[in-house]
Amino acid sequence: SKLTILEFPDARLRTEAKPVTNVDDEIRTIIDDMLETMYEAPGIGLAATQVNIHQQIVVIDISEDKNEPLVFINPKVTVLNGDPETMQEGCLSVPGFYEDVTRIAHVKIEAVDRQGKAFEMEATGLLAVCIQHELDHLNGKLFVDYLSPLKRNRIKSKLEKEHKRQAKRA
Numbered sequence: 001s002k003l004t005i006l007e008f009p010d011a012r013l014r015t016e017a018k019p020v021t022n023v024d025d026e027i028r029t030i031i032d033d034m035l036e037t038m039y040e041a042p043g044i045g046l047a048a049t050q051v052n053i054h055q056q057i058v059v060i061d062i063s064e065d066k067n068e069p070l071v072f073i074n075p076k077v078t079v080l081n082g083d084p085e086t087m088q089e090g091c092l093s094v095p096g097f098y099e100d101v102t103r104i105a106h107v108k109i110e111a112v113d114r115q116g117k118a119f120e121m122e123a124t125g126l127l128a129v130c131i132q133h134e135l136d137h138l139n140g141k142l143f144v145d146y147l148s149p150l151k152r153n154r155i156k157s158k159l160e161k162e163h164k165r166q167a168k169r170a
């Protein structure tokens with residue numbers, strides 16, 4: 001089922017996610033719900049933190065046809081090549097705002113898959129950027145944290161106003 005995505009500046013987005021201890025059917029249901037929510041948004045990634053589930057689970061699909069889902073449980077990233085890469089990022093928890101963020105260009109990710117099997121992969125380009133963006137979510141960090149306080153506060157005020165408007169109409 002479709003899950004509700006928390007929006008900045010909701011304090012619950014700042015929660016540190018805990019490792020998954022047992023990859024069971026409950027975790028696989030969460031993964032399926034996260035994928036459904038991500039495709040519907042639409043987005044190319046989603047971290048469990050964003051749907052108020054504070055476990056280390058990330059889903060990503062950067063494919064054109066939306067048919068290549070990647071699942072990372074208890075992910076760890078290591079730097080393969082420290083070259084910085086700047087890319088315009090968006091965030092389903094900061095709807096309507098797109099800003100340049102600089103991240104590491106080439107990373108290795110070690111994780112557990114939906115069957116509970118450990119695996120690792122290398123990533124560059126959009127996948128590397130998305131993985132770092134999602135892992136930030138698991139650590140309670142948002143891409144707006146990389147912006148100037150002025151820009152971050154402008155985004156915060158605009159979203160708070162929007163949330164108040166929506167609360168009134170509800």
Ligand SMILES: O=C(O)C[C@@H](Cc1ccccc1)C(=O)SCC(=O)c1ccccc1
Nearest residue numbers: 042043044045046089090091092093130133
């Ligand atoms: O908030 C999230 O984690 C999802 C976010 C992932 C992301 C996008 C771009 C750079 C880094 C991380 C999004 O998917 S925002 C929406 C978006 O970028 C997009 C939506 C539809 C098609 C393609 C991109």
Ligand SMILES: [Zn+2]
Nearest residue numbers: 090091092093
């Ligand atoms: Zn995001």
